Amino acid sequence: xxxxxxxxxxxxxxxxxxxxxxxxxxxxxxxxxxxxxxxxxxxxxxxxxxxxxxxxxxxxxxxxxxxxxxxxxxxxxxxxxxxxxxxxxxxxxxxxxxxxxxxxxxxxxxxxxxxxxxxxxxx
Numbered sequence: 001x002x003x004x005x006x007x008x009x010x011x012x013x014x015x016x017x018x019x020x021x022x023x024x025x026x027x028x029x030x031x032x033x034x035x036x037x038x039x040x041x042x043x044x045x046x047x048x049x050x051x052x053x054x055x056x057x058x059x060x061x062x063x064x065x066x067x068x069x070x071x072x073x074x075x076x077x078x079x080x081x082x083x084x085x086x087x088x089x090x091x092x093x094x095x096x097x098x099x100x101x102x103x104x105x106x107x108x109x110x111x112x113x114x115x116x117x118x119x120x121x122x123x
Contacts, residue, residue, distance in 0.1 A: 004090040007060065008098055013045055014053050015099075018062065018084065018092040025066045027079040028054065054082060062088035 010018070013035075020026060020034040032045050045053075057063040066081040084092065106112055 002061075002087060004087065004094040007062065007091045008095055010091070010095045011053075012043065013049055014057065015092075015095055016043060016045070017050070017053055017057065018088060018095075021063060021082060021084045021088070022092060025068045025081045025083045027081050029079075031082070057082075057088070060087075061085055062091055 016035040016039070017031055019038070020031045026034070028047075028050055032047075032050055036044050054063065058065065062085060063082045064085050066083045068081045068083075103112070
């Protein structure tokens with residue numbers, strides 16, 4: 001099995017797609033909505049970006065198409081649902097750890113919470 005670290009770093013769009021799938025199977029439009037909601041509109045995935053990323057994630061075996069289908073009355077049968085694979089979970093965890101380490105480094109440099117100018121930073 002490929003090493004999760006070989007897939008890092010993830011692009012922001014891919015990271016958000018994997019995060020959206022971390023709490024269950026979703027179709028493309030639901031992924032787009034969740035990314036927009038969780039980023040408070042700072043990131044929107046257009047169809048080209050989303051489905052291009054999904055195609056690459058499928059090829060890399062980070063996600064898989066699911067056979068899951070909700071009640072046909074509640075859903076469109078043409079929708080495809082996606083879910084994380086075991087490798088996808090490991091890659092998402094590794095990227096989350098990598099980003100947490102970066103945030104901790106920024107915190108130690110006192111870069112969080114207050115905007116600083118370059119002249120404030122010293123030599």
